[in-house]
Amino acid sequence: MKTVGTAFSDNAKMTMRNVDVFYGDKQAIHDVSLDIGKNEVVAMIGPSGCGKSTFLRCINRMNDTIESCRISGEFRLEGQDIYDPNQDVVPLRARVGIVFQKPNPFPKSIYDNVAYGPRVHGLASRRSDLDEIVEGSLRKAGLWEEVKDRLMSSGTGLSGGQQQRLCIARTIAVSPEVILMDEPCSALDPIATAKIEELIAELSQNYTIAIVTHSMQQAARVSNRTAYFHMGKLIEVNDTKRVFTNPEHELTEAYITGRFG
Known part of the structure; x- marks a missing residue:
């Protein structure tokens, strides 16, 4: 089946070529090639089980944690092969962060949730630097005004929408270049969803974003x-x-018009 449309970007941040993914004997992804441009938001849509989340999780090697998963093809971030045997996945996942479907704050304070990554990666040598990163990340995630007076309260005590924005702040805190979002609003109410969508528009000014959505x-x-x-x-x-x-x-049209999916 021939892929159509503009799969390739003249201004690519990430390039994926001829990607195949297997879980054991079952092939989940068939010969997918796609670029994601700098400061671009690319949405991946399709019926449940169509491979969009599997493909997204390849982009920062999250599928490495699944023993039966085998991946072939090419993934490059600014020309660098992210599946190079010498590539350390820890700095890679700082450059390519991911926000999951269900908010998953650490059982720590709001402050420590955001400060965790910068501490691990040695991005702040002084407490004042860390304070600055935490505040800046919470501001970018549109959460600072809501939590600035309770930074030592548990992140798990926030509402679902606030927890998801906290997870976005945690991702931003290590200065990623790319943010992956795997159905980030599926567990949220319409008001919280609208806030996340506004946030995506703001973040795209500084980050490259790929989002899987069922909507x-x-x-x-x-x-x-x-x-x-x-x-x-x-x-x-x-x-x-x-x-x-x-x-x-015609398959796209059938899905868009609700004839299947």
């Missing part, structure tokens, strides 16, 4: 380009408006 409306609102996956194959990538108003592939 076509969300993809239409937040992304520059949309990639449609079907049964482990990348069917179409195009400007988001084009995908939702005039898709090139």
Whole structure:
């Protein structure tokens, strides 16, 4: 099946070429090639089980933790092979952060949730530097005004939407270049979802973002380009408006119009 649309970017931050992913004998991803441009938001959509989250988790080697998972193809961050045997995954995951479907703050204070990464990576030598990183990250995540008077309170005591923004602040704190989001709003109410979507628009000024979403409306609102996956194959990538108003592939059109999915 031929991939159509603009899968490649002239201004690529990350390039993925001919990616195949297997779980044991089962192939989950078939020959996917895709670029993500600098400061671009790319949304990945498609039916449940189509491979979009599997592909996203390859981009910062989260699938390394699954013993049966085998990956072939090429993943490059600014030209650097992220699957190079000499690549340390710890600094890689600082450069390519991920926010998961369900908010997962550490059982620590709000402050320590955000300070954890900078401490581990040695990004702050003095407490004042750490304070600055924590405040700046919480501000970027749109959470500072809500929590500035209770930074020593537990992060798990926040509402679901606040917890997710705390997780975004935690990701930002190590100065990533790319932020991956795996259905970041699926556990949130509409008001919290709207705040996260506003945040994505703001963050895209400084970060490259790839988001997996089950919501076509969300993809239409937040992304520059949309990639449609079907049964482990990348069917179409195009400007988001084009995908939702005039898709090139009949499978994309069938999904967009609700004929399956």
